Amino acid sequence: MILIMTVYGGMIILSLSQIRKNYQLHEVVPYEDLLQSEFTKPVSILVPAYNESAGIYGTIRSLLSIEYPEYEMIIINDGSTDDTLEKLFMRFKLVKINRVVRKQLDTKEVKGVYQSTIYPHLIVLDKENGGKADALNAGINCSKYPYFCSLDGDSIIERNAFLKVLKPIIESDDEVIASGGSVRIANGCDIQNGELVSIGLSHKPIVIMQVIEYLRAFLTGRVGLSKNNLLLIVSGAFGVFSKRWVVEAGGYAHTVGEDMELVVRLHRLIKEKKVNKKIIYVPDPVCWTEAPESIKFLRRQRKRWHRGLFDSLWKHKKLLFNPKYGSIGLFAMPYFFFIEFLGPLIELIGYIILIISIFTGSIYIEYALLFFILAFIYGSIYSMAAVLLEEWTMERYPKVKHLTILFFISLTETFWYRPLTVLWRVEGMVEMVIGKKGWGEMIRKGVSND
Template sequence: FTTILFTMFSIMGYLATRNSLHYKHKNSFIDLSKVMASPMAPSITIIAPAYNEGLTIVENIRSLLSLRYVNYEVMVVNDGSKDDTLKKMIEAYDLYEIEYIPDPEWRSKPIRGVYKSRQRSFDKLTVIDKENGGKSDALNTGIQLSRNQFVGCIDVDCLLLPDALLHVVKSFYQRSEKKVIAVGGVIRIANSCKIQGGMLQEIRLPKNWLAKFQLLEYTRSFLLGRMAWGRIDSLLIISGAFGFFDRELALEVGGYDTNTVGEDMEIIFRMRRHMHERKLPYTVEYIPDPLCWTEVPESTKILINQRDRWARGNLETLYKHKDMFFNPKFGRLGMLSYPYWFFYEWMAPILEFLGFFSIIAFYFLGILNIEFFIAITLMVYAFSIMFSLYAILWDVYSYNEYTRTKDILILVFCALIEPLTFHPLVVWSAIRGNYKKLFKIKSGWGSQVRKGFAKT
């Protein structure tokens, strides 16, 4: 089993490297400015659900309104916020309520009002105020009300770089033999970065240690893991913080599932199934460029709640689409992607947790081969560090976001201690999430308290 695991991750590193090199070579010939200037540029709606985001909402919207693109709309869906989120948007962007005729067949929570700005400089902004129904419900509202060709579903606290939409549009149109149904991308961590006027001014390593560990984890997951799956056209998840879809197809499959907390993963499963079952050529594109920056939890409690939710969403999606498991009908999705998510993303934390107690029991029963246990533990530890170090080095080679030698050395130190410090916390969060789901303990999305981005 250990040999299989090592081989799988080695292949994953190789595929990710090949895909990154291919992407950089392919895009070295493209002039994105021509896409931006073209009056024929496809229309995009960026949908950003907001719930109690008063601390950062004005800055975040300013970032979304500063993108270098001609034909796009920013639609902020205020999902029944209990703080001053709506008030701050109205004051900052001079909003007024426009006439709106509700669709009697619309299934989402009732819309309380639709707002536009009196200022021409903010004419791309639309604000929807509705009763609280959760993130999926808010996104579905935006998808339904949008009239544009593509929809981008992002977290409102994310900061997109000015060229983000140019890269997205390029990804939708760079294929001729297959229909691109969705585009996802790398999520970068903005904690401690310098933000001014909704723009990323200076990239800084997070000061908080939990955020540092998450930076390492995100680098490894996005730059290696998802790039590898993208290389063999088997990507099963697009992060909810940065995902763009063909709007008609998203509506055709019913939009986001409001009965799961893993809506970003589940909708990709459903869209892929839809295309597979109709035997239509399609693909999901993945962008490795650092276009989206977001704030991650700096509190242990909030982090555990987040990973708890991810585990529940993972299990819900796997169960809903269980007929894909080793089903050749779905090609690589059924024979490779789904089994990987089942064994590694779902079962691995459970086996790790049970294995810890098994080792203790074996020791006291006198049946533990200590020499072999130490040897295999050191080998697994060394391989995990090597994989993390490769992710760090490849990130430095590819994008070099953190230019100070001190920052790289800190990330290397994080890689050395992560298996003993941060990883057990992630495993425990997954166990808690699975326990809640398996024993039907009611638990929703939870909340994440934002600290806000650094401005100085």
């Protein structure tokens, strides 16, 4: 516990200084200059879609309104069994075109390439089902620009998010090869035709806890790791990559955690080539995405995430404690293995021992209560630090009512939400041992009112 408190406490301090520094800079630097700059790099936006009928229209509408000088949208229909493709044809007047698709990465067969007669920069790939990684690789093959952004089919992007997430890439002279933005929970927000009208909170405690969890993961976790080029995760919901480096690394792998696995592989590649490249996180640009609203689907998501975490760590176990890979091998990989992966198992064992000790009478009650109070206070402080950091810098939740709800819900985490997520992550470890594969079904209701 001392180790975890030290690591997380250090991340909070790093995040606080870094976010505030960047925030003050962003207030001075006008992003509008990038709209006219000749150095602004064109980008291909890849949206893999498998049975995304409920949310795909809102996602595309939000992308059509972004502020960026030159971009193309490539929607990859990955063998959907619902009416995703039919909805795209109807809403955007698609026609079949003869477009050269460079086979840089192996993928399932592409059955057709279509272009919108309303929006010429909107391209739709129709391909056989091969999974999210396969769909993204097909999009990379079809893309024509040097940078691409991977975006989930149920996401809404703020207007200037691309200018902000690409700013470090534009200014780094190709030193930055990947940049990730923040992801927020869209449930409870008012979104009309792909446009974020007002920010709100869901009435469901399980969704509000995910809001707190996302704030904590992005604002205190990823900022701290990014500061020292230790970031091993760029969210698949919103990340920009150099196409040349991704192709050289072999593209997305067919794994449950394809986003993390690619980032670890990129780190490994740049260390082995001994070049000075960076993978960073930019806290300001925001992508709003739909979160599970039921225990059933949240449990399924967390089990999958934990299997994906181990998959990435196992594929690249060579990096663990290997000085050849610098701080990635000596700090980042051990952190993700011992704290993020093994942490839930150790915590569950602690719960079990505590329960057994109460019934056997072999527990020092005063010490146990003191330890529990310490854990409760620290966990609550850590969660609220993320919420206050968000309000202090980004001001995404301007209403006092929202901050009050987030504060009081965060105080309950220790009693119900954390034990549940610990149990689900350990279940993910069990599924990993028995060899379970696949994503599992996720029901979308869509975050945008068309």
